Amino acid sequence: MVTTTAPPETIPAGRKRSPSPKGRNDRSRFLPWAFLAPGLVIYSVVVVYPMLYSAYLSLFRWDGVAPKKIFVGFQNYVTLLTRNEVFWVALKNNAIWLLAALLVPTSIGLGLALVLNSRFRGSHIFRSIFYFPAVLSLAVVGLIWTWIYHPDLGLANQLLDALGLKVLKRNWLSDPQIAIYPVILAATWNAVGLPMLLFLAGLQTIPPEMHEAAKVEGAGPIRRFLYVTFPLLRETTLIVLAITSINALKAYDIVYAMTNGGPANRTQLLSTWMYFLTYNYNEVGLGTAIAVVLFSLTLIFAIPYIRMMTRKV
Amino acid sequence: MKSPIRQTLLTAIAFTGLSWPIVSASAQDAKPPVPSGNITVSFWGIATQPWQVMIDDFQKTYPNLKIKWTKYSTDEIKQAVRVASAAGKLSDGWFNWGGSLASPYEDGGHALELTPALIAQYGVDKNVVPAAVDLARHNGKLYGIPVWVRPMTIFYKKSLFDKFGIPEPKTFDDLEQACAKLKANGIIPFACGGKFSWMTMRTTDFLIEHFAGPALHDKLFAMEESYNSPAVIQAFTKLKEWVTKGYFNDGFISLDPNESLPLLFQDRAAMTFQGPWIEDQNIIPAHQDPNNYIPIVAPADQKPVRVSGFQEQIQFWSKSKPDQQKAALLFASFITTPEVAKKHVSEFGSPSAVVGVFPSADRPITTAMVKWLQSGVQLYLPTDQALPQEVVNAFFQAQDSMVLGSLTPEAACAQIQKAVEDYKASH
Numbered sequence: 244m245v246t247t248t249a250p251p252e253t254i255p256a257g258r259k260r261s262p263s264p265k266g267r268n269d270r271s272r273f274l275p276w277a278f279l280a281p282g283l284v285i286y287s288v289v290v291v292y293p294m295l296y297s298a299y300l301s302l303f304r305w306d307g308v309a310p311k312k313i314f315v316g317f318q319n320y321v322t323l324l325t326r327n328e329v330f331w332v333a334l335k336n337n338a339i340w341l342l343a344a345l346l347v348p349t350s351i352g353l354g355l356a357l358v359l360n361s362r363f364r365g366s367h368i369f370r371s372i373f374y375f376p377a378v379l380s381l382a383v384v385g386l387i388w389t390w391i392y393h394p395d396l397g398l399a400n401q402l403l404d405a406l407g408l409k410v411l412k413r414n415w416l417s418d419p420q421i422a423i424y425p426v427i428l429a430a431t432w433n434a435v436g437l438p439m440l441l442f443l444a445g446l447q448t449i450p451p452e453m454h455e456a457a458k459v460e461g462a463g464p465i466r467r468f469l470y471v472t473f474p475l476l477r478e479t480t481l482i483v484l485a486i487t488s489i490n491a492l493k494a495y496d497i498v499y500a501m502t503n504g505g506p507a508n509r510t511q512l513l514s515t516w517m518y519f520l521t522y523n524y525n526e527v528g529l530g531t532a533i534a535v536v537l538f539s540l541t542l543i544f545a546i547p548y549i550r551m552m553t554r555k556v
Numbered sequence: 557m558k559s560p561i562r563q564t565l566l567t568a569i570a571f572t573g574l575s576w577p578i579v580s581a582s583a584q585d586a587k588p589p590v591p592s593g594n595i596t597v598s599f600w601g602i603a604t605q606p607w608q609v610m611i612d613d614f615q616k617t618y619p620n621l622k623i624k625w626t627k628y629s630t631d632e633i634k635q636a637v638r639v640a641s642a643a644g645k646l647s648d649g650w651f652n653w654g655g656s657l658a659s660p661y662e663d664g665g666h667a668l669e670l671t672p673a674l675i676a677q678y679g680v681d682k683n684v685v686p687a688a689v690d691l692a693r694h695n696g697k698l699y700g701i702p703v704w705v706r707p708m709t710i711f712y713k714k715s716l717f718d719k720f721g722i723p724e725p726k727t728f729d730d731l732e733q734a735c736a737k738l739k740a741n742g743i744i745p746f747a748c749g750g751k752f753s754w755m756t757m758r759t760t761d762f763l764i765e766h767f768a769g770p771a772l773h774d775k776l777f778a779m780e781e782s783y784n785s786p787a788v789i790q791a792f793t794k795l796k797e798w799v800t801k802g803y804f805n806d807g808f809i810s811l812d813p814n815e816s817l818p819l820l821f822q823d824r825a826a827m828t829f830q831g832p833w834i835e836d837q838n839i840i841p842a843h844q845d846p847n848n849y850i851p852i853v854a855p856a857d858q859k860p861v862r863v864s865g866f867q868e869q870i871q872f873w874s875k876s877k878p879d880q881q882k883a884a885l886l887f888a889s890f891i892t893t894p895e896v897a898k899k900h901v902s903e904f905g906s907p908s909a910v911v912g913v914f915p916s917a918d919r920p921i922t923t924a925m926v927k928w929l930q931s932g933v934q935l936y937l938p939t940d941q942a943l944p945q946e947v948v949n950a951f952f953q954a955q956d957s958m959v960l961g962s963l964t965p966e967a968a969c970a971q972i973q974k975a976v977e978d979y980k981a982s983h
Contacts, residue, residue, distance in 0.1 A: 304982070308641050308660035329953070393815060394807035395824065414807030419960050422810065503751050506809040507956035522635045524949040525660065 294538065301532040306525035319532040330533065333511040336423050337492060337540075340512065343427045344434065344491035349483055351431075352438025353476075357468070359439070360446040370443070377436025385500025388429035392416050392501075416502055419509040426510055430497050434490065438483045445479030446472070478551075485548030492541045513537045588678050588889050591879040596622040597887060598647040598880075599870075600636060603627035604837065605651070609903045610891040617890065621883045641666045646873040649884035652700060654692050654867050655941030656948070661871065667699040668872040668881065678889035688909035691867040691935065700869035701888040702909040707865035707925055707935060708758055708831045709854045714847070716743060716826040724850065728766055728857045735803045738826050745803040747825035749813030750959070753952035754940050756809065758829040759798075760955055761864050761939055763791035766856040770936070777942035779980060783973040784966075792958055792965035799959050809959055814838070820849075829854075831865075835921040836905055846920050853933055865935035867909060943976075944983075950975030 301319055303312040323330045359370050376384065391398045392415035400412045415425040449472060457467045473480075495514040498504060504511040504519060511519070513533050521530030601607045611623045626647065628636055633651065640646045641661055652658045652667075661667040675681050680689065680701055688702035710731075717724070717734070720741050725731040735745040750756040765773050768787035775781035776788065798804065805811070805819055817838050819825040828834075832851070839846050854863050870888040872881060890896055897910035906915040906922040907929070915922040929935075940948045954968035963971065 306660055307638050308664040308666065310664055389812070389815070393811070395805060396815075396818060414810070417807035417810035417960075419962065502810055505751060505753070505956060507960055507962065508953055519949075522638055523631075523945065525945045526949075 297531040297534045300527055301535050303528050305527045307521065307527040308525075315528065319528040320536075323529060323532055323536070327529065329508045329511055329516055330513075332508060333513045333516040333533075336510065337513050339423060340427055340430075340494055341488060341491045343431070344487050345484060348431050348434040349438045349480075349487055351435045352440075352483070353442050355435065355439045356442035356446055357472075360443060370439075373439055374436040376433045377440075379433060381430070381433060381494075381496040382500045384429055384433045385497045388425070388432070389416070389501050392425055416510075417506050419506055422502060422506060423510045426498055426501050429501065430494060433497070434487070438487065441479055441483050441486075442476065445476045449475045481551060482548070485544055485551070488544040489541060489548070492537065492544070513540075588886050589882055590618060590621075590886060591882045592620065593879070594620050594622070595879050595883045596624050597649060597883045598624050598626065599884070599887070600626050600628060600633055600647045600650040602630060602633055602651055604629075606903050606905060607651075609900050610887075610896070613896060613900065614887050614890050618883075618886070621886070623887055637661065644875070646875070648876045648880045649870050649872050649887065652869055652871045653941060654694075654700075654869065655937045656944050657941055658699065658869075658871065659694050662694045662697070662699040665874060668874040668876075670698040670701070674885070678885050679893065680889070683889070683892045683894060683911060684909050685911055687929075687935070688867045691865075691937070692869050700871040701885075701892055702867040702869045703888075703892065704868045704905065705865065705907050705909050705929075705935075706831045706833065706868060707863050707907070707929060707933075708829065708938065709851050709863045709925070710762075710827055711830055711834070711849050711851050711921075712827045713820060713823070713825075714850050716823060724852060725855055727855050731855055734827075735798070735801070739802055743823075744805045744819060744825040745827055746798075746805070747816040747819040747828045748804045748808040749811040749816035750809040750956065751812045753956055754938070755813045755816075755829065756955060756959065757939050757952070758864060760791065760795055761936075762829070762854045762856060763794050764788055765854075765858060765862060765864075765936070767791040767794070769858050770860060770862055773936065777937065777939070779943070779947075779976050783969045783976065785969075789965050789969050792955075792968050795955075796958055796965055809956055817842075832907060832922040832925050833905065835919055839921070849921060851921055851925050851928075853928055860934050861932065862934040862936050864938045866937060866941055944979055947972070947975045947979050 300312070302314060302316060304315050304319070305312040355373050359366050359373070379387075390396070394400060394414045394417070397415075399415060403409065403412050413421065416422050453471050453475070454467055457471050462470065493514065494512055495518070498510055498512055498515050499518070502510040504515045508516070514537060517530045517533040517537065519530075520526040520533065599607070599611075607625055611625055615622060626636075634657070637646065637650055637652070638660075641664065646666060652661070658667065662669075670678070670680065675698060678701065680698070684702050685705070688705045689698060691705070692698060692700055692702045710725075712724070712734075716722075716738070720737055720743070722734045722737055723730065725734050738745045746759070748755055748759070764776070764787070767790040768776065768785065772781055772785065772787060776783060776785075782788075805816060805825060808816065816825075816828070817834070820828055821842055821844055834849075835846050839849055853861060856862070870884075872884050872888075876884065891904075892910050894910055894912055897904070897908050897913045901908060901913055902916040902919070906913075906919060907926045914926060917923070936942075939951055943951060951972050954963060954971040957963040957971075958965055958968040
């Protein structure tokens with residue numbers, strides 16, 4: 244067995260010893276963490292800690308103010324699932340909202356993107372017009388649509404009156420059977436802009452040659468969409484669906500602005516019901532238990548989205 | 557929750573300030589201490605309330621003291637105070653209502669208790685009318701300095717009543733006849749915005765006062781009597797009857813209170829259940845003649861004569877630094893000094909909780925309300941301040957569900973009573 248011993252490196256006077264390869268490796272290994280540290284600290288303090296603390300609070304009965312919290316274990320979850328009727332109303336509304344959000348604004352967004360992707364005079368203006376509702380805050384959107392739906396003074400009923408469709412007039416936001424749908428419509432008006440923009444960006448990455456080739460092969464516009472455009476938009480579509488789902492589960496302000504969760508809590512979402520229980524009705528334990536449920540539901544959509552995004556990087 | 561309700565049974569003669577109890581010599585001599593050095597006091601108040609006029613005057617009088625006013629909406633301030641108290645970082649002073657909206661901070665030790673010594677030192681006993689002080693007390697103790705007293709009642713539009721030859725309702729029957737006549741003439745009797753449930757609650761409270769009477773009503777608030785009582789079921793049944801007869805505007809249950817007022821301004825509705833603040837916040841800004849909107853004592857046909865009402869106060873953080881706490885107390889004491897309150901009454905709003913301060917002549921609505929308060933009308937807390945908030949949730953849900961037809965009056969009352977029992981079992 245031959246062993247070799249490297250002669251000690253001679254360092255000229257006045258020069259510092261350069262780090263060994265091991266030292267360099269250590270440093271480069273920790274460097275990214277050093278850069279990430281400030282962000283991680285802030286994230287931990289303002290996101291991770293409150294999340295964990297919320298989960299902790301969900302195990303107590305507490306009014307949010309009293310110095311003492313009473314430990315009740317998972318009782319708040321049991322109460323939610325077995326005795327809190329509004330929780331189930333809110334969960335159902337969230338499911339309807341999610342389904343509508345996945346189907347309606349995404350389809351309209353895709354349709355608008357396809358139209359606006361073709362170059363025609365004024366296409367930029369139309370892009371801005373269709374994107375405009377997306378820049379409004381949901382509270383403002385809620386205010387606008389609340390007046391549109393006003394039973395006596397609102398545009399919706401007056402328009403139906405003018406068109407001779409009195410039979411279709413409704414108390415849009417006060418009929419407990421339908422109240423959630425007008426709110427979803429208002430949210431849709433606001434939600435179309437983002438998918439449209441993402442699809443437009445996706446469409447512009449498709450090489451024109453692909454369409455040219457399909458055209459030469461005799462494919463019509465529908466076949467070209469089904470076999471060229473749509474498959475090549477797969478990644479964009481997945482991102483749009485993930486973002487839309489997460490936004491749908493996060494929906495809060497528009498319901499708060501338009502109906503305050505009413506009438507009789509029929510338009511509550513998990514997010515709004517969480518707020519009302521926590522801040523209005525002194526049920527911090529129940530409210531934070533909803534927060535945990537909502538967080539778990541959001542993860543179902545967030546995890547695939549995060550994996551997809553990190554895989555790309 | 558028991559004692560404050562009874563304490564709301566107040567003789568309004570106290571509002572005059574004429575019957576003011578003799579103030580002890582020590583209280584009269586006591587002067588609020590003025591902290592030295594430059595001090596900034598954090599104060600949380602509602603954005604639509606005119607605090608700035610008082611802050612400016614205070615800072616002019618005490619140049620070393622600054623009030624930093626953080627503005628919130630009505631619901632935001634409730635949230636902000638709750639979160640801050642849980643985090644142990646309240647402002648030095650904050651605006652609050654009373655009853656169950658304030659009691660968690662009082663019971664939790666967050667709000668400073670105004671001891672008899674502090675009450676005397678900051679002039680609360682000589683400056684603020686006893687009625688307002690009594691409304692603010694919780695379990696016999698005071699935790700804030702009342703600034704305003706807000707009675708709530710029925711307003712009618714005089715021009716519409718005159719047009720249809722309807723006399724001012726003096727009794728419950730008169731009121732029902734007025735509703736029937738208005739409805740027959742195509743006018744909505746009541747403009748209501750029930751989106752937050754509390755505007756509908758004002759009518760419910762009035763009906764409970766009418767059918768149950770003051771004694772039972774107070775026992776309900778104290779959770780000593782059952783909401784399954786026949787009188788309460790009668791009140792809920794009457795509310796449902798009024799809804800069915802179309803005595804409220806279409807879809808009122810989801811309308812914002814501010815969205816319902818245009819119906820009154822446009823002569824489509826003739827009455828509303830409101831407080832004196834609509835004079836400054838709605839009627840005058842809409843260029844309506846305030847003399848055309850007449851507040852009447854809601855005719856419950858009961859003795860003593862009462863309407864619902866509440867006080868609004870400034871509370872102080874018990875853990876503020878001593879100088880900040882003194883300055884916050886001084887600010888509240890300053891704005892409740894009769895001279896200051898009188899000077900700013902037209903901008904700061906009425907009815908003031910300060911002795912001898914009356915609305916200006918160009919505020920006929922508030923003037924009328926102060927007058928009938930002075931003539932013996934008493935106040936009871938509205939349900940959303942009288943009951944614990946956990947029960948208020950059930951009350952709102954039951955009331956609105958009944959209005960929408962998904963609960964019978966009996967079932968609605970049973971649901972409220974169940975919430976009362978749950979609350980009592982867990983507290």
